Amino acid sequence: MTTRVGLCKTEYMLNPIGLDVRKPRLFWQLQADSQGVVQSAYHIMVASTREKLESDQADVWDSGKVSSNASTHVQYEGQPLQSEGAYYWKVRVWDGAGAVTAWSETAFWMMGILSRGEWKAQWIGRKSEQGALMQPSPFFRKSFEVKKKVKRAIAYATALGVYDLYVNGERIGDRFAPGWTDYNTRVQVQAVDVTDKLKTGDNTLGVILGDGWYAGTVGFLGDKVYGERPFFLMQVSLDYEDGTKERVITDRSWTTTRGPIQYSDMIKGEAYDAREELTGWNKPGYADSAWEAPDVRSGYNGLLVAAIEPPIRITKTMKPISMKKTAAGTYIYDMGQNMVGWTAVNVQGERGTMITLSHAEILNPDGTLYVDNLREACQQDHYILKGEELESYEPHFTFHGFRYVELIGYPGEPDLDTITGKVVHSDTPVTGKLETSDAMVNQLYSNITWGQRGNFLSVPTDCPQRDERLGWTGDAQIFARTAAYNMDVSRFFSKYVWDMVDCQQPSGAFTDVAPDAGWIRHKNWNTRLNWFAPDNSGWGDAGVIIPWTIYLMYGDVRVLETHYEAMVKWVHYLKNTTDELVRPGYANYADWLSIGADTPNEVLATAYFAYSTKLLAQIADVLGRVDEAAHYQALFGDIAAAFRKAFVAEDGRIHGDTQTVYVLALQFGLLTEEQSRQARERLVADIQGRGDRLSTGFLGVGYLLPALTDNGSLDVAYKLLTQEAFPSWMYSIKHGATTIWERWDGWTEEQGFQTPSMNSFNHYSLGSVGEWMFRYMAGIEADPAAPGFQHVIIRPKPGGNLNWVKASYESLYGCITVEWRLSEEGDFHLQVDVPANTTATIQLPGPAASEHKVGSGSYVFESVSMLN
Ligand code: BGC
Numbered sequence: 001m002t003t004r005v006g007l008c009k010t011e012y013m014l015n016p017i018g019l020d021v022r023k024p025r026l027f028w029q030l031q032a033d034s035q036g037v038v039q040s041a042y043h044i045m046v047a048s049t050r051e052k053l054e055s056d057q058a059d060v061w062d063s064g065k066v067s068s069n070a071s072t073h074v075q076y077e078g079q080p081l082q083s084e085g086a087y088y089w090k091v092r093v094w095d096g097a098g099a100v101t102a103w104s105e106t107a108f109w110m111m112g113i114l115s116r117g118e119w120k121a122q123w124i125g126r127k128s129e130q131g132a133l134m135q136p137s138p139f140f141r142k143s144f145e146v147k148k149k150v151k152r153a154i155a156y157a158t159a160l161g162v163y164d165l166y167v168n169g170e171r172i173g174d175r176f177a178p179g180w181t182d183y184n185t186r187v188q189v190q191a192v193d194v195t196d197k198l199k200t201g202d203n204t205l206g207v208i209l210g211d212g213w214y215a216g217t218v219g220f221l222g223d224k225v226y227g228e229r230p231f232f233l234m235q236v237s238l239d240y241e242d243g244t245k246e247r248v249i250t251d252r253s254w255t256t257t258r259g260p261i262q263y264s265d266m267i268k269g270e271a272y273d274a275r276e277e278l279t280g281w282n283k284p285g286y287a288d289s290a291w292e293a294p295d296v297r298s299g300y301n302g303l304l305v306a307a308i309e310p311p312i313r314i315t316k317t318m319k320p321i322s323m324k325k326t327a328a329g330t331y332i333y334d335m336g337q338n339m340v341g342w343t344a345v346n347v348q349g350e351r352g353t354m355i356t357l358s359h360a361e362i363l364n365p366d367g368t369l370y371v372d373n374l375r376e377a378c379q380q381d382h383y384i385l386k387g388e389e390l391e392s393y394e395p396h397f398t399f400h401g402f403r404y405v406e407l408i409g410y411p412g413e414p415d416l417d418t419i420t421g422k423v424v425h426s427d428t429p430v431t432g433k434l435e436t437s438d439a440m441v442n443q444l445y446s447n448i449t450w451g452q453r454g455n456f457l458s459v460p461t462d463c464p465q466r467d468e469r470l471g472w473t474g475d476a477q478i479f480a481r482t483a484a485y486n487m488d489v490s491r492f493f494s495k496y497v498w499d500m501v502d503c504q505q506p507s508g509a510f511t512d513v514a515p516d517a518g519w520i521r522h523k524n525w526n527t528r529l530n531w532f533a534p535d536n537s538g539w540g541d542a543g544v545i546i547p548w549t550i551y552l553m554y555g556d557v558r559v560l561e562t563h564y565e566a567m568v569k570w571v572h573y574l575k576n577t578t579d580e581l582v583r584p585g586y587a588n589y590a591d592w593l594s595i596g597a598d599t600p601n602e603v604l605a606t607a608y609f610a611y612s613t614k615l616l617a618q619i620a621d622v623l624g625r626v627d628e629a630a631h632y633q634a635l636f637g638d639i640a641a642a643f644r645k646a647f648v649a650e651d652g653r654i655h656g657d658t659q660t661v662y663v664l665a666l667q668f669g670l671l672t673e674e675q676s677r678q679a680r681e682r683l684v685a686d687i688q689g690r691g692d693r694l695s696t697g698f699l700g701v702g703y704l705l706p707a708l709t710d711n712g713s714l715d716v717a718y719k720l721l722t723q724e725a726f727p728s729w730m731y732s733i734k735h736g737a738t739t740i741w742e743r744w745d746g747w748t749e750e751q752g753f754q755t756p757s758m759n760s761f762n763h764y765s766l767g768s769v770g771e772w773m774f775r776y777m778a779g780i781e782a783d784p785a786a787p788g789f790q791h792v793i794i795r796p797k798p799g800g801n802l803n804w805v806k807a808s809y810e811s812l813y814g815c816i817t818v819e820w821r822l823s824e825e826g827d828f829h830l831q832v833d834v835p836a837n838t839t840a841t842i843q844l845p846g847p848a849a850s851e852h853k854v855g856s857g858s859y860v861f862e863s864v865s866m867l868n
Contacts, residue, residue, distance in 0.1 A: 003032040003095055003836065008107035010089075012490045012554075017154060018112035018191025020306035022081055025073045025558070028091050028104060029814050030836035035857030037836040041067045041094040045103075046078050046087050053088040053106055060087060065094070071837050072555055072788055072812045083114035084154070084237060112191050112306045113156055113235065119304065121249035123160070123231040124294035125209070126256045134263030134271075135229065137397065140207040140294060142254040143284055146200050149241040153198050155205075156237070158189045158304065161230020162212030162397050166282040167197040168204055174311035175424055176397070179458040179495075180213040180471075182502035182515040183226045187300075188307040188495075194236065205248065206282025207232055210264050210397025213458075217267035218517045219470045220376065225517050231297050233304075255291035261396060267377045267467050270395035274386035275351065309458060309495035310427050314341065318421035320405070323414070324367070331407040331414055332367070338403040338739040338762050340454035340464040341424035342381065344394035349411030351387025356380055356409055357419070359402035361465055361761040362747075369406050372756035376467040385411075399424055401454060401465030401762050403738065426456045428487035431810040434773055437803040437821075441721065443733050445773060449486050451740040451764035456483070459496055459515065463742065463760035470513040471499060474589065475765045477542035478702040482770035484553040485780075485809055493550050494559055500543045501566045508573030509535035510543035510566075512589075535573070537587035537605035538699040543570050544612045548619060554812060555788025560619050571616050571632070574609045581642035582606050592765075594697030595727045595744045596690075597658040603647050604699060607664040610639040614668065618784065640670040652678025659686050660700030663707040680711040692719040693727060702768035709776045709797060717776070718800030721769070729769065740767035778807030778818050779843075786839075788812050794832050795843040796820045798866070813838045828864040833857075 009027040010016055030039055046061040047053035061078020068074075071093070081087070088108045094100050113119060126138035157165060158178045165173045178188040209230045210216070217223040236248040259278050262271035280286045321336035343357050359379035360369035371379070379400040383393045405421075407414055434445045455461045459471035460479070476496065483489050496514065503516035511534045534540075544567045550559045577583060583605035591599040617632035643665070647655040652675050654661040662683040665671050671679055687694065687708075696704050708717040724730040727744035735747060742763035747753050775781045779796035782789055789811035796805070796818055804821035814835025821829050834840040836856040844850050846866040852859075 002034065003030055003037055003093070003101050005029070005091055005093055005101050005104040006031050008089070008091060008104050010107065010109040012488070015108050017110035017193060018156060018189065018306050019109055020112050020114060024076050024109055026076060026089065026091070027072045027074070027812060030071060030093060031814070032836045032856065036096070036855030037857075038096040038855065039069050039071055039093045039837045040096055040098065041065050042071070042074070042091055043093075044074070044089060044091045046076070046089040048085070048087070050088045050106055050108075053090060069837060073557065081111050083118055084111055086110045086152075110154070110191070112189060113304075116304070119233075119235060120247060121233050121235040122251045123233050123297040123300060124250045124254055124256070125229055125231040125297055126258075126292070127295050128229055129258070134265065134268070135211070136258040137261035137264050138209050138230075138256050139259040139278060139281060140209065140232065140254050140256045141204060141281060141286070141288060141291070142248065142250075143202055143204045144248050146198055146203055146238070148244070149200070150195060150198050150238055151241045152239040153193070153195045154237050155192045155194050155234060156189050157192070157232070157234040158187050159209060159212070159230060159232045160187065160214045160227055160300070161232070162210040163232055164208045164210075164396060165192070165234075166206035167194050168199070169206075169280075169283040170197060172197060174313055176212065176312045176458060178307065179309050179312065180515060181499060183214055184302060185502040186303040186305050186498070188309065189304050190307050190311075202284035204282055204284045204286070205234070205236070207234070208259070208261065208396060212266065212397060213517070216265045216397070217467070219267070219468045221517050223265070252293055252296055254294050255288045256294045257288075257291040264395060264397035266398055267469070268398070269378045269380045269382075269400075270398045271382040272393060272395070273384040274391060274393070275384060277386060308491055308498065310491050312424060312458060313427040314422045314424050315427055315453070316423040318423060320416050320419060320421070323416055326367070331410060332363075332369070333405040333407065333419055335403050335405065335421045336738075337450065338401070338454070339421055339423050339450070340401050340457070340762070341399055341422040342395050343405050344392065344420045344422060345383070345407070346390055346392050346418055347383070347385060347410065348390050349385050349387065351385060353385045353387075353411050354382055354409055355385070355407065355411075356382050358406040358408060359400040360404050360406075361402055363404055369404055370753070372753075373759040373761075374466050375757065377465065379465065394422065399457070399464065401463065423453065424457070425453050426458060426492055428456060428489050428492050430486065431488050432485040432774065432808070434778060434805075434807045436777075436805045438722065438801060440730050440733055441802070444729050445770065447733065447737055447739050448482065448764070448767035448770040450738060451762055451767050452479075452483055452486055454739065454762050455764050456487075456489070456492060459499060462765075463763050465762060466760060470517070471496065471515060472513050472539065473500060473510060473542035474512065474536065474539035474592065474698055475763070477538070477545040478698055478768045479764050480542075480546050480549040481553070481702075482768050484549060485770060485774040488810070490550065490554045490556065493546055494556070497543070497547055497550070497559060497563055500546075501563055504543070504566055504569065505534050507535075508569035510540035510570050512536050512539045535577075535586065536589050537583065537601075537608040539589065540570060541608045541612045543567060544615050544619075548615045551619075551622065552782045552784055552787050555790060557622060560622055564619065564623060567616055567619065571613050574612060575635070578609065581639045582646045583609050591658070591660045591697035591699045593743050594658070594660060594700065595695050597660065597695035598656070599658045599660045599700070600656040603654065603656050603661050604664070606639065606643050606646070607668055607670060610636055610643060610670055611668040613639055643670045644672070644675065648675055652682060654679065657682070657686075658695060658700075659683055659704065660696050662686075663696065663700050663703045666707045666711060667703040676711070680713065683707065684713050684716055687716055687720065691725065692716070692723055693725065694720050695727075698765045701766055702771060705769060705772035706776065709772070714797055714799045717772070722800055729766070737761065740764055774807060774809065777802070778805050780807060780809050780816055780818055789816060790838050792816055792834065792838060792840045793843065794818055794840050796830060796845060798822055798828060798845060811835060811838075822866070823863070826866050828866050830861040830864070832859045834859070
């Protein structure tokens with residue numbers, strides 16, 4: 001048998017360390033060349049050492065042969081897992097004919113510190129400096145001796161703030177760790193294997209601590225939202241070859257001082273004075289007698305949890321495509337792409353010279369940087385030269401959203417190699433690829449993915465440049481499905497659901513932003529920001545929609561189980577704020593940034609109430625809560641009836657009469673058959689009446705093309721997709737967009753820039769059309785009855801001017817690909833790859849519209865006639 005078992009993952013990760021789930025879930029893939037490959041049984045062995053596992057001594061868990069087709073989310077059921085324990089595992093499977101594969105390669109996972117009592121480390125910080133408005137980033141160090149041979153060394157670290165960790169001078173770990181959580185409730189702990197970084201003799205641990213979200217500026221909520229200044233906690237566990245153990249912990253024996261980083265703030269940028277560098281500070285042998293003792297903080301009442309979110313990393317470097325000298329003697333670089341991260345620079349010059357890197361998304365008509373839309377944010381980094389040979393600099397604890405970089409005060413003549421763009425975001429591996437015969441559609445897809453890259457940074461933020469960068473829940477829910485096609489967001493969104501749950505209000509309301517950063521209790525709450533509510537329709541609903549999306553795309557039942565009560569609370573909260581099941585005025589943001597069409601709040605709020613309830617019924621069903629499923633299904637029916645009674649006129653007109661009211665009513669299933677027909681007609685008439693143009697905002701846009709396609713107007717969907725006149729996706733592309741704009745009218749030929757008070761050029765919400773591109777245009781659709789693409793529905797929908805589409809999605813089971821093309825005669829050709837241990841239903845388009853049920857393998861359908 002040629003089937004192999006590979007890609008063995010634990011909790012969605014390859015060989016993770018530092019876990020705290022007591023029953024980790026195991027995943028593997030079947031790799032086979034033949035068609036129709038299924039798994040009929042599996043056998044897992046888990047051992048406490050690699051050697052034991054290799055000699056089949058499963059001293060931790062031997063599942064025996066289990067008849068099952070499950071190859072994802074297989075829950076560990078062995079011995080209780082020990083704190084800091086290492087577990088090695090392998091699996092073999094039987095196919096449909098009863099033949100067994102070889103054992104997989106050995107995989108492993110390691111547990112983290114499982115109880116609070118085992119944390120011996122203390123939180124260390126540095127006292128604030130008097131008089132300084134912006135505080136310098138403190139440096140910490142600790143030297144220790146390793147006397148014996150180290151078998152394994154794991155560093156468990158976290159911060160209230162963000163940290164950079166060094167072992168013997170080498171920077172290890174990720175950026176902006178531990179990420180953003182509701183620090184009042186929890187903070188994530190990173191585990192890093194440092195075995196290879198240590199040596200016998202003297203070793204040094206070094207840490208630089210940034211304010212991050214904890215003590216630095218958070219959006220427009222000001223600074224010090226969670227705490228006055230940052231703190232760091234670390235425990236390094238050393239396991240020696242001779243079986244003994246030792247710990248190195250943060251405590252009073254560390255030393256601290258200020259260094260070259262004058263300040264470093266997410267929103268305000270960084271200033272770095274290289275003359276104050278502490279050469280060798282993070283290596284052994286450095287004389288730190290002038291350093292101070294750290295300030296030890298007693299007690300942190302939040303939870304120390306294993307990191308759920310994927311690490312934040314530099315995932316790409318970018319070279320500028322052009323450079324221009326300005327009349328003022330500065331240099332403006334074009335990176336060719338609106339990106340998020342920072343700029344690294346090389347420079348040589350006199351000691352004390354200051355250079356500045358200033359960042360903006362766009363240029364003014366006169367060629368200068370357009371920074372008006374940054375509001376209070378300052379996207380500038382300053383570097384003061386130490387005056388030695390070639391100096392290289394990049395900032396530490398800040399990030400910027402930009403395409404253009406202005407280099408100010410540069411000594412000498414820079415060139416294109418002087419700067420490099422570093423693209424920084426939560427490292428969610430790419431899972432989707434999409435290409436078509438239309439270059440503008442391809443650019444649109446590129447813009448969608450760059451929007452995601454730029455805004456998925458610990459939490460799904462709205463934008464990366466102005467003083468906002470908050471985890472807006474409405475934006476996240478509308479884009480979640482698109483995001484999940486593009487990249488593996490399983491852990492990213494699992495973490496974000498915790499963020500939402502952590503700030504769920506006692507009333508049951510999910511908040512508009514998560515983490516809410518104390519917004520609800522914020523000092524400005526009753527003044528400047530008093531029109532923000534904790535429970536906006538279409539925003540708070542993310543608390544149900546996102547778990548459901550994780551379930552659909554990854555088959556993750558645990559996320560539904562874990563948060564079921566929170567979702568129930570939300571739906572009850574919604575119900576409690578209705579008047580005969582109609583929710584008056586609970587959608588303060590309405591169909592945010594719609595264009596020339598105002599959807600009434602109560603229609604939106606009632607529609608989303610129905611939708612959350614409908615999903616909750618489906619979720620209860622998945623969890624086997626039969627009575628509750630029936631209850632919420634019935635409630636959904638009642639809400640739909642109330643919606644019809646309150647808002648649908650006899651001629652089918654829905655109150656507000658906007659594209660969004662029809663789209664939501666159709667997609668949420670709120671109408672009778674007759675009303676659906678009328679809604680479809682009115683929707684299409686409205687679009688046509690505007691010259692084949694849309695008017696939807698954040699809440700309607702994601703459902704617009706699906707609603708049209710599901711209701712027999714695929715042609716209209718394609719017209720909207722490729723429309724180039726304003727407002728449209730292609731309008732922005734025609735005007736040079738390389739990311740999705742916040743607003744349809746961010747810039748127009750007639751008006752120029754929209755108001756600077758809210759005009760981001762990198763907001764992903766309107767990019768939620770990506771979902772339609774995968775689910776309809778390419779036709780890779782999930783099946784809620786066999787989620788996670790265990791059964792995939794392939795239903796390509798050719799249309800518009802497209803001659804071909806190539807798309808793929810890397811599912812948990814393997815890669816699903818769809819390639820279709822239309823021949824010159826107009827015949828349809830399709831090639832499909834279906835991963836092993838999954839099945840597909842292939843629905844061919846055209847008048848014959850045949851359906852084919854297949855197992856795994858590659859399939860080709862030639863010359864399907866599209867003619868009537
Ligand atoms: C954000 C949006 C968000 C909206 C809600 C804006 O400031 O940028 O993305 O959804 O506020 O009103």
